[in-house]
Amino acid sequence: AQSVTQPDIHITVSEGASLELRCNYSYGATPYLFWYVQSPGQGLQLLLKYFSGDTLVQGIKGFEAEFKRSQSSFNLRKPSVHWSDAAEYFCAVGAMGFQKLVFGTGTRLLVSP
Amino acid sequence: DTAVSQTPKYLVTQMGNDKSIKCEQNLGHDTMYWYKQDSKKFLKIMFSYNNKELIINETVPNRFSPKSPDKAHLNLHINSLELGDSAVYFCASSQDLSRAEAFFGQGTRLTVV
Numbered sequence: 745a746q747s748v749t750q751p752d753i754h755i756t757v758s759e760g761a762s763l764e765l766r767c768n769y770s771y772g773a774t775p776y777l778f779w780y781v782q783s784p785g786q787g788l789q790l791l792l793k794y795f796s797g798d799t800l801v802q803g804i805k806g807f808e809a810e811f812k813r814s815q816s817s818f819n820l821r822k823p824s825v826h827w828s829d830a831a832e833y834f835c836a837v838g839a840m841g842f843q844k845l846v847f848g849t850g851t852r853l854l855v856s857p
Numbered sequence: 858d859t860a861v862s863q864t865p866k867y868l869v870t871q872m873g874n875d876k877s878i879k880c881e882q883n884l885g886h887d888t889m890y891w892y893k894q895d896s897k898k899f900l901k902i903m904f905s906y907n908n909k910e911l912i913i914n915e916t917v918p919n920r921f922s923p924k925s926p927d928k929a930h931l932n933l934h935i936n937s938l939e940l941g942d943s944a945v946y947f948c949a950s951s952q953d954l955s956r957a958e959a960f961f962g963q964g965t966r967l968t969v970v
Binding site: 776778780782786787788789790793795832834838843844845846847849850 | 861890892897898899900901902905912913915947949954957958959960961962963964
């Protein structure tokens, strides 16, 4: 069965510092991988996705993620965090012919001044 | 124009009542979903529909009944509401079952008192 692990429940980063959020997945075939962001009281917005090809994918708001098959990871990065990036971040996995997304438990990002 | 819209955004009701949440997408997608986000922010699939046909029912109590009058709408009716039904319910859509990218609505926060 598919599963996603986000080992960090909370992360605090200073504004302007770099960010890396960890995501590990479990899936037998080639996965489709996603990062979504949820701002307080809001829905989920897709930041980026990986289907195939280049393992470094660029997303919106300056985010990028790298797919590493050998480590079953899809970590999200941003070189310089802004206060508006404070939110909950969810990693998710799907598959070709998929019928659902399986989400990780989320990582709450706090940005300090 | 909102791509996936849900109404209402907030719903407060008493135990035992019956309530409905409506969802509409204007993206021309074939597949629609209901996800539940619990108090710990964990997101889990409840139902998926493809072209008005039920594809997934993820062991949801039969007090929850989705209805898809056409492929642009997927409503969720809940009978005999219980305290444990309090959660945020998200509607989502994707182009079809082979496209894993899902677009989410803003969510409906249901509070059962």
